[in-house]
Amino acid sequence: MNIVYIGLGANLVDPQAQLIKATNALSTHPAIKSLVVSSFYSSKPMGPQDQPDYVNAVARFETALEPEALLDQLQDIELRQGRVRKDERWGPRTLDLDILLFNNETISTPRLTVPHYGLCDREFVVFPLLELAPQLVLPNGSTLKQIADKLPKNGLTTLPSKEIKEIL
Numbered sequence: 658m659n660i661v662y663i664g665l666g667a668n669l670v671d672p673q674a675q676l677i678k679a680t681n682a683l684s685t686h687p688a689i690k691s692l693v694v695s696s697f698y699s700s701k702p703m704g705p706q707d708q709p710d711y712v713n714a715v716a717r718f719e720t721a722l723e724p725e726a727l728l729d730q731l732q733d734i735e736l737r738q739g740r741v742r743k744d745e746r747w748g749p750r751t752l753d754l755d756i757l758l759f760n761n762e763t764i765s766t767p768r769l770t771v772p773h774y775g776l777c778d779r780e781f782v783v784f785p786l787l788e789l790a791p792q793l794v795l796p797n798g799s800t801l802k803q804i805a806d807k808l809p810k811n812g813l814t815t816l817p818s819k820e821i822k823e824i825l
């Protein structure tokens with residue numbers, strides 16, 4: 658089994674509900690086992706500022722799927738939740754599912770870069786990941802804790818789980 662961490666993000670059409678729906682899609686997927694999801698976080702947009710705040714989380718699971726087959730499955734979930742790929746770089750989205758880590762592997766193909774290129778400088782990835790895996794060591798040998806200690810939170814806040822449960 659492969660151990661995978663993915664990032665979840667949304668800032669359109671009820672972002673918290675999008676993340677809950679995506680979490681349900683992952684937890685019922687036949688190729689995905691032992692799913693654990695971090696708290697949900699509210700984050701300021703990285704990139705253009707004229708877009709709503711994001712809701713972000715990180716999930717860990719086990720799968721026998723190879724990296725690109727997993728990517729296909731994640732993109733399928735994005736599309737089913739109304740994701741429209743626009744030309745605009747770093748624009749708003751209903752759901753983004755990014756493979757952050759795949760075992761301890763470094764992957765570079767036209768479709769996939771793992772670890773995710775933005776992992777270390779995105780507070781909305783590093784802190785939810787730290788919540789799930791406080792002892793994590795990246796493929797390049799740095800510890801997640803070292804990265805988190807140097808990274809500003811930029812307004813990142815944990816959403817109360819009461820608020821999350823209300824939409825379930």
Ligand code: ROI
Nearest residue numbers: 666700701702703704711747748
């Ligand atoms: N900004 C935040 N805060 N969260 C995201 O998930 C996110 N995703 C993106 C860009 C547009 C880079 N900005 C983001 O793809």
